[in-house]
Amino acid sequence: MPVNEVAENILATIGTVLWTAQLVPQVVKSFREKSTEGLSPWLMFIWALSAWFLGVYAIVQNISIPIILQPQLFGALAALSWIQRTDRAGDEWPTRVMGIMSALLIALGLVPQYWEIWKRKEVVGISMLFMGVDMLGGVFSVLSLVFQAQFDAVAAVSYILVVVCLLPWIDLAASDASLRYLMA
Known part of the structure; x- marks a missing residue:
């Protein structure tokens, strides 16, 4: 055709x-x-x-x-x-399952990247801007939940996971950048 x-x-x-x-x-x-x-x-x-x-x-x-x-x-x-x-x-359980699955999938999604960092023994190919914006989004989202009538812990877990799990990446990437700068 x-x-x-x-x-x-x-x-x-x-x-x-x-x-x-x-x-x-x-x-x-x-x-x-x-x-x-x-x-x-x-x-x-x-x-x-x-x-x-x-x-x-x-x-x-x-x-x-x-x-x-x-x-x-x-x-x-x-x-x-x-x-x-x-x-x-x-039914509250389907909604709760969605929140829990979100947190689990976010955490699971980070595992392959940690594996890549471990194999290479350095952080390469990851945008620092991406990580910074991602972390700030997580921080502000958690802070917004604090101002709700009732704090939603299930929602907060997804955002907290992003912040906590990205901190080591930023630390590793900053260390790598510092070493490269000093050795140049």
Whole structure:
């Protein structure tokens, strides 16, 4: 079939609007009725999770912009519907699991970088600006939680992990930079 970018983008836009819009009636229905009875929370949770993978794939494959946007929009609405379900059911554990999983995945994501540093015996290839901004984001996020009516420890753990786990990187990188400067 011949390449036709106009047709590709028009059809992708229609598909994105339809795939995204399909969840709007469910979100509105659940909101208006203040009930999600009969709606499987697993359907929306799995759909929200799947959107992340499709989004990454679409970006890496450089598919048209509407198709790149589609999983992000669809996933956000599926997550919103899932949140409505857990909120309406009075279940706190799914929300708590999300907070705990976030902290675990953040910590787990740092392990390969520590392995890389250990193998090389130095910090290379990591932007100091990235680490500094990341740490400051964590610090200010934790500080904002202090000013809530009730401190959210589960939310704080993710931010504290970033700050605590990045401190050794900055120390190592600063030491490496100092040694290189002195030896030059």
